[in-house]
Amino acid sequence: MSADPMSTEPKPAGAEPVAGAHQAVATDPDLRAHDVRLAYDNRIVVDGLDLAVPPGRITAIVGANACGKSTLLRALARLLTPREGAVHLDGRALNSLPTRELAQRLGILPQSPVAPEGLTVADLVNRGRSPHQTWWRQWSKADELAVDRALAATGMTDLAERPVDELSGGQRQRAWIAMAVAQGTPVLLLDEPTTYLDLAHQIDVLDLITDLNRRENRTIVMVLHDLNQACRYADHVVAMKSGRIVAEGAPAEVITAETVEDVFDLMCRITPDPVSGTPMVIPMGRHHGTPTTAAVEEDSRA
Amino acid sequence: MTVPTSASDTAPKPSPGPGSSPGAPQFRAFRPAVPPVSWIVRPRLTALTAALAVGTFLLFCWGLSMGDYPIGFADVVRALFGSGDAGTVLVVEELRLPRALVGLLAGVAFGVSGALFQTMTRNPLASPDMIGLTQGAGTAVVAGIVLGWDGGLGTQTLGLLGALATALIVYALAWRRGATGYRIILVGIGVSWICSSATDYLVAKGGRFQAQAALGWLVGNLNGRTWGEVGPLALALAVLLPVTLVLGRLLRTLQLGDDVAIGLGTRVQPVRLAVLLAGVGLIAFATAAAGPVAFVALAAPQIAQRLAGTAWPPTLAAGLTGALMTLGSDLIARTLIPSTELPVGVVTGVLGAPVLLWLLVRANRAGSGG
Numbered sequence: 001m002s003a004d005p006m007s008t009e010p011k012p013a014g015a016e017p018v019a020g021a022h023q024a025v026a027t028d029p030d031l032r033a034h035d036v037r038l039a040y041d042n043r044i045v046v047d048g049l050d051l052a053v054p055p056g057r058i059t060a061i062v063g064a065n066a067c068g069k070s071t072l073l074r075a076l077a078r079l080l081t082p083r084e085g086a087v088h089l090d091g092r093a094l095n096s097l098p099t100r101e102l103a104q105r106l107g108i109l110p111q112s113p114v115a116p117e118g119l120t121v122a123d124l125v126n127r128g129r130s131p132h133q134t135w136w137r138q139w140s141k142a143d144e145l146a147v148d149r150a151l152a153a154t155g156m157t158d159l160a161e162r163p164v165d166e167l168s169g170g171q172r173q174r175a176w177i178a179m180a181v182a183q184g185t186p187v188l189l190l191d192e193p194t195t196y197l198d199l200a201h202q203i204d205v206l207d208l209i210t211d212l213n214r215r216e217n218r219t220i221v222m223v224l225h226d227l228n229q230a231c232r233y234a235d236h237v238v239a240m241k242s243g244r245i246v247a248e249g250a251p252a253e254v255i256t257a258e259t260v261e262d263v264f265d266l267m268c269r270i271t272p273d274p275v276s277g278t279p280m281v282i283p284m285g286r287h288h289g290t291p292t293t294a295a296v297e298e299d300s301r302a
Numbered sequence: 303m304t305v306p307t308s309a310s311d312t313a314p315k316p317s318p319g320p321g322s323s324p325g326a327p328q329f330r331a332f333r334p335a336v337p338p339v340s341w342i343v344r345p346r347l348t349a350l351t352a353a354l355a356v357g358t359f360l361l362f363c364w365g366l367s368m369g370d371y372p373i374g375f376a377d378v379v380r381a382l383f384g385s386g387d388a389g390t391v392l393v394v395e396e397l398r399l400p401r402a403l404v405g406l407l408a409g410v411a412f413g414v415s416g417a418l419f420q421t422m423t424r425n426p427l428a429s430p431d432m433i434g435l436t437q438g439a440g441t442a443v444v445a446g447i448v449l450g451w452d453g454g455l456g457t458q459t460l461g462l463l464g465a466l467a468t469a470l471i472v473y474a475l476a477w478r479r480g481a482t483g484y485r486i487i488l489v490g491i492g493v494s495w496i497c498s499s500a501t502d503y504l505v506a507k508g509g510r511f512q513a514q515a516a517l518g519w520l521v522g523n524l525n526g527r528t529w530g531e532v533g534p535l536a537l538a539l540a541v542l543l544p545v546t547l548v549l550g551r552l553l554r555t556l557q558l559g560d561d562v563a564i565g566l567g568t569r570v571q572p573v574r575l576a577v578l579l580a581g582v583g584l585i586a587f588a589t590a591a592a593g594p595v596a597f598v599a600l601a602a603p604q605i606a607q608r609l610a611g612t613a614w615p616p617t618l619a620a621g622l623t624g625a626l627m628t629l630g631s632d633l634i635a636r637t638l639i640p641s642t643e644l645p646v647g648v649v650t651g652v653l654g655a656p657v658l659l660w661l662l663v664r665a666n667r668a669g670s671g672g
Contacts, residue, residue, distance in 0.1 A: 074561075077564075077565060078564070079561055079564055079565070099567050099568070099569055100567035100568075101567075102567065103565060103566055103567025104567070108561065108562075108564075108565035109562075109565075110559070110561040110565070113558065113559055113562050114559060115558065115613075116424065116557050116558070116613045116614060117613060118611075118612070118613035119613035120613070122329075123613065124558075126342075127554060127555055127558060128566065130551070130554070130555050130567065130568070131566055131567035135548050135551050136338065136339050137339060137340050138340060138341050138342055139329075139331050139332070139333075139340045139341060140333070141333070141340075143340075144331065163613070183566065
């Protein structure tokens with residue numbers, strides 16, 4: 001296992017942007033799941049699911065707890081092998097690609113990862129370079145450049161020497177995202193990147209992810225709990241319920257009162273987000289408003 | 303022991319290197335003229351490793367100079383390289399060198415093995431002496447002594463088989479969709495108790511003389527080592543040390559958790575199996591040669607990690623710390639009660655525990671593991 005193949009170098013020559021092209025990324029990644037069945041032991045969580053991730057966009061997977069959204073993300077990241085069907089990246093099944101080669105094209109940030117005690121931000125971000133490193137080439141100029149850029153892009157340059165476990169929750173998540181950025185993959189998958197963060201830091205992290213998408217044309221897929229944030233930050237929303245995709249598309253098409261009631265079993269009203277104009281979900285609950293009048297109002301508006 | 307410069311004293315100072323960003327890393331680049339080679343150099347770790355190597359060599363020679371027939375330090379070094387008068391060379395090379403070499407090599411093996419297991423399982427408690435490997439080797443060797451298959455090669459082979467079998471049992475029992483670090487520890491502690499009980503039973507069952515021999519071996523002992531014990535251990539280290547140094551890079555991603563490691567392109571299960579085999583091999587050969595010396599595999603990596611100020615046990619420094627602990631303990635054991643030689647394992651336990659406790663207390667006060 002010491003023999004890291006040299007052949008898996010990122011292509012140096014042909015990847016240069018063609019003159020006149022607007023985008024720096026030459027080809028958009030094509031990540032899709034075909035008829036996948038996902039299970040833990042004998043418990044089938046997802047069955048017969050198809051999904052094509054829109055390249056160069058931000059996709060948010062939403063749904064109630066235990067609906068299989070994290071499971072689907074794990075399958076997209078080859079952390080879980082489908083029992084049936086397959087996930088393909090650019091036409092090749094994930095489990096037929098060497099994991100190291102895959103790691104140069106697809107990054108995954110699991111939910112609340114834990115850094116070893118005392119590990120500095122710089123060391124953590126450097127680990128993101130490991131798919132590009134061999135034991136004799138552990139700190140090339142390209143590595144240094146990528147790490148510096150990732151630190152700068154996430155605003156972590158000044159904290160590079162600090163241990164990750166001493167940072168605040170928001171800074172810690174930024175450090176992990178910096179690691180994923182340094183990995184330099186066209187596709188980045190994130191499992192609930194805002195968990196355990198206060199609202200300001202949630203917005204901060206989501207803005208950062210948007211930057212990565214817009215400036216570097218990275219394809220983003222993330223699992224999100226907050227529907228309003230999903231509507232605001234995602235170009236494409238995938239709503240899941242008990243292992244199936246109930247609806248997918250632009251936030252305004254997907255997040256309707258009917259879908260939310262179906263997916264979350266929650267009565268709500270939808271109004272335009274005063275800041276972004278995207279759908280905003282106002283839950284009703286049992287003590288405020290009456291379901292009937294709300295439904296009537298919704299109907300009359302439609 | 304000199305007090306190391308604590309992490310807080312050496313505040314991160316921006317390196318003056320060209321093109322360095324404001325938050326310049328604690329490490330520097332080593333990029334020789336040959337283009338594809340590039341390494342990270344950590345000044346503090348490099349200095350520590352060099353100091354440990356010098357210290358180990360000095361203790362090694364000091365141990366060789368001690369005995370019924372005292373030899374000067376310079377004469378020892380000369381005799382090591384085969385020059386000097388014939389009598390000194392004979393005493394040093396034939397009588398004292400095997401013992402010192404077993405101490406040195408076993409110490410390195412314990413330290414490196416502990417570092418491998420602790421990194422792989424992300425838990426300092428998961429050293430081979432905690433998860434039953436040492437105990438398994440002990441059971442096999444004691445069974446050999448009590449049931450009457452003793453002998454130089456016999457002990458080696460039995461120790462190796464015992465440790466390997468225990469490792470396989472722990473791995474098989476801990477396996478559930480891939481063995482995770484936490485399960486390995488829990489299962490290992492259970493298996494370790496089973497092995498200890500089996501050993502106790504064998505010692506109780508054995509005759510008085512055999513029980514004495516078994517108990518003497520069980521505390522870890524460097525008395526009366528011969529070249530027959532040095533050979534296999536040296537060979538094992540020559541093969542396994544380079545393997546572990548190469549595996550070290552992959553261990554650094556494994557330390558971030560399985561999911562992150564897979565995401566970074568590490569083939570987690572094969573790497574973990576290779577680390578397990580290398581760690582078991584080291585611990586098995588060392589235990590077979592020196593007995594289950596207490597505490598070195600647990601404490602040496604942790605001591606090295608804190609001295610180096612890294613977030614992981616540095617492999618080589620851990621091995622050298624292990625050698626320093628074993629050789630130093632053997633020296634103390636030999637001088638403490640000159641008439642009866644104390645087994646080295648007694649001293650490593652007594653000495654290692656306070657050092658580790660001191661480091662833990664100090665780290666807590668500083669608010670970090672640095």
